[in-house]
Amino acid sequence: MSEPIRASNGGIMGQTETTISSGFWQMYQRLVNEKVLPYQWRALNDEIEGAPKSHSIENFRVAAGMSNSEYQGMVFQDSDLAKWIEAVGHTLRYAKKQSASPSESVKQLETRVRETVQIVTAAQQPDGYLNTYFTVKEPDRRWTNLRDAHELYCAGHMIEAAISVFEATGDRKLLDAMVRFADHIDATFGGEQGKKPGYPGHQEIELALVKLYRLTGEKRFLTLAHYFIDERGRSPNYFEIEANEPQYRPIWDFDDGNHSYRQAHAPVREQSDAVGHSVRAMYQYIAMADLALETGDTSLREACERLWDSTTRRRMYVTGGIGSSRHGEAFTADFDLPNDTVYAESCAAIGLFILSNRMAALAGDARYPDVGERAMYNGVISGLSLDGTAYFYVNPLDVHPEVCDSSGTYEHVKYRRQPWYGCACCPPNIARIIASLGDYTCRTSGSTLYIDHFYAGAVRAEPAGGPIRLRLEGDYPWNGDLTFTVDEAHGTESTIAIRVPGWCSEAQLSVNGDATEIGTLTRGGYAHLRRVWSAGDRVRLVLPMPVRVIEADPRVRADFGRVSIRRGPLVYCLESVDNGRDLHTATLSSDPKFEVEHRPDLLGGVTVITAAGYTFDRTKATSSGELYRAVSESTHLSPCELTFVPYFAWSNREEGEMVVWVRQEGR
């Protein structure tokens, strides 16, 4: 291959890099670097006692002929390791930007990833094919069950891993191997005679091929991604065609009859509702948006906008979680958002966050990063324990431990994060998204630098006109007082466009101490500041963060008559450890006076909200012992103080109930 020509997160996407250097996200990135990735390495090596075994690394050894043991795990087990490699790559890339002398933990990660790449590439077959399940177990059945076998999905993740490692270290070993694999895939799939006219049962390869195109400039990868997207859902359905081939062998029983589980029920441009497996949906929509960005394909862009609206205006939890049912880990119907039987997989929220970034680039409106912020601060990081060693796959908004323990209806809902999963897609996905967060802070478009997120750190961007460097400072999300200081600019006029979050109606903006008319500056949710910037220029954005009482659209059955508490980008919840049991009875007073206190000692340092309310007090309740009885005059409720903590931090103390949506007096 030719020399890589541009960074995968630069180029047409107009993305930038932010080296996060303080505050909330530095804490999380440090956690990933020092705790999460070493822990996950042990998990991938089956070294965590009491946790489900991964066998992921061992499978590569087996496929490489380096071990005589057996393949174990899901058919897509390779992807767990791929996501871990990708996460290490991001961590190394940003660590190197931050310090010339890497820490011990960074050095150790670099050694491990180098060794891992040796094992992975050793498992690659002479023709470029790489998949340990098929290499070890069914070498004659490669590409015969695209619907279920996840070969293209695993390929996509390993391509993303290769790009990440290359960008961090310059080491081309895995990248070269994955380009060979991508070429093999290109030779296998397509409309031409002798190629398979198929596409993956689990989308992922498409977005990875666009990334590979962005890095290498090789158009054939973009074309192949476009082919997979264009072919999807066409009639006759490829999954039905392959199922009639003699080589076909089913892997999963799961099918919904019309392929909507895999978003192959209709051509992608005809899809209007977010349906089926929510992670598959997100990865598809990301690729569609990427292709629309790269090619200007209007019909793809319109489909993305429809599917975005379906997802975020009718089928998304207040936490940014998506997927209302465990059955198919899937979207269901508009406004069907049960808080207790919920799925809201961590991976799906991650997908929504990435999609929000692509949609922002495509459509340039702050409502996209508004949703991304909602997902990242709530439904994504809720999947990770504060000590970095336990994970939620499902992120409920209403949990009752006793019921989870006794009712199969809630078998998928855990009230404790788990050390690992048999299907462990989420843990390394959380690691890679946190490690790569600096890629999502800002974007450029023409001569404009868009600031989407307020992750404190140093931004390096190159809008038209020349490079800009600036620093974001502030204690977001706890405090909305943000400063952007220009460290380097070029001599021509350019725009810094700062997102004014949709949740904030009283934002104030000043430049070098001079207040601005933020309303007149704001278009599409961004305050546009255009001038010839100079080093030392300071922009101050103040986002007041009163506690806000939120309601859902009345058509959301599960939330009707209830409210959720929000401050800044954070959704809050009640936990039993603070508020006792029977949290379904917790009732906010009709005109609550909220007390806000930052508690550095609590949950790694969180802002706590308290307010007057009522709750059912079993000790004070008199009861006839009858389960059903005439309504009584008393409401059964006793006054109390309700203590709200950020949703992402729930279940880091003693076990108990948790609710996000609470009753309010008079509603």
Next chain:
Amino acid sequence: MSEPIRASNGGIMGQTETTISSGFWQMYQRLVNEKVLPYQWRALNDEIEGAPKSHSIENFRVAAGMSNSEYQGMVFQDSDLAKWIEAVGHTLRYAKKQSASPSESVKQLETRVRETVQIVTAAQQPDGYLNTYFTVKEPDRRWTNLRDAHELYCAGHMIEAAISVFEATGDRKLLDAMVRFADHIDATFGGEQGKKPGYPGHQEIELALVKLYRLTGEKRFLTLAHYFIDERGRSPNYFEIEANEPQYRPIWDFDDGNHSYRQAHAPVREQSDAVGHSVRAMYQYIAMADLALETGDTSLREACERLWDSTTRRRMYVTGGIGSSRHGEAFTADFDLPNDTVYAESCAAIGLFILSNRMAALAGDARYPDVGERAMYNGVISGLSLDGTAYFYVNPLDVHPEVCDSSGTYEHVKYRRQPWYGCACCPPNIARIIASLGDYTCRTSGSTLYIDHFYAGAVRAEPAGGPIRLRLEGDYPWNGDLTFTVDEAHGTESTIAIRVPGWCSEAQLSVNGDATEIGTLTRGGYAHLRRVWSAGDRVRLVLPMPVRVIEADPRVRADFGRVSIRRGPLVYCLESVDNGRDLHTATLSSDPKFEVEHRPDLLGGVTVITAAGYTFDRTKATSSGELYRAVSESTHLSPCELTFVPYFAWSNREEGEMVVWVRQEGR
């Protein structure tokens, strides 16, 4: 065998027969006679187009060598036919009491049941064994998987069928065959050397053996029932023992690890909470109560009372439905009663009704038939369409069709009754309980005749002292003005004890026109009238039926802040056909004035309740289009009239939403 010595529903049980001759239940019994049983005959013969095939009768033909086709259906398919035979027996028995010249439909049922008995008995094996699955498919594996194979369950149902046919017709053919089968079972199971120390995975044989004992007077059947109950849940667990035998072959995957699904997690006397599969639980508790009645076993009685309380005070829906989760069709935790993901199987409510009868006999308190009434008028007959040809297996209290169609979470919840089921336990069970309802109206104990239920008809009872015949008249459940006229009495003092329903606090009672002090007469929920009764004596019980607003124990999460509407024994609901969509928003006004109107034209004739309330009106609502937003001053609700119909009659008109629990202003 010796001549049967007493009616199965008489003797120690002290039960009586009521020939239902007018009103609500006559309509239902006529429906069963004329529509349901002929329809089910066609279903059992695979003649219903578009419905799942039963193959139940054909399986008997195959086992009898009368057909060369294959066995099809569930391993317990025999029981569907057995319950149908039992239902026909009850129908014939009461039809004969009512008229010397049977109707055409009765004659046809009698012919069909005679032919069916020929087929069933022809399938019996020389040693008495009868089970078509094992006879046809696995003759070498009889009794090798008691946990899953349902052989004893099917045996129990066929024993009940045989008793029913014998009592109706005097024909001993099936009864003799089933006594031979029971003897075979007795020779196979028990603590003695060479016998299997097992018990069934699905309880049913135990209560059937007690019935057979009551009919025949053969003590060995009582002893065997006692053995099965005593052995259950002992350690080491029999299901684990049999699973280690070389002949063992698993049938179902389902297991919860500790055998609580099958109530074999502990010896029955140590069981305190209603757990596991709710139908299994009910059939076990019925047998326990039967044995306590027959033997005076105090520890069994105490266990029954504990398990009754657990079921009805903490784990029962307001409709008398039980089983909160589809997973294991099972009980879950105290106060976990979700209205939408509910199971509430029709069979389980039937089991609870039968249990209420046994508990009343055991403990003589009206709170047992209170629950039985709740179940029968609501959660049992809700399983049957008003035209007799469609069935609910699951009886939800909150249904949203669009969500049922799109979310796997609600895959088990139907908003339309179904023509048949692959697992069709409920349809013939509903038929047999309605057909046998006259057995449950009254009971005798000593010289007291207890009137548990108000099914209009002629009671024939024989308390100590001599026979009593009386007529119950009234238009219950629509009207609470009830008359009991003595048609025959004996010359000694005896008591008529009439249940004063727990839902009624203003009951009035008069005897021959003289008002009584009902309060002083009432003990254990029954008004006791003791005298020398004479033909022509008239007792009038007036049960005022104001509309009542009911709340659940505050610990019931799903119902908190909501109310249900009840009138007399009937629970009411809202349907979209009367009230539009978005029924989750329906809100009763704070001080509702209820209008009550009997509508002979509606739903076969029902009393309808209307009241002022509010509901979300999509046409009037203004919306920002945002799924989540700051709470608005407006409640989004528009005034409306809410129309409530009896829950049992829901889903007999056009498809739509339904809710039982509604919001109330100010709660």
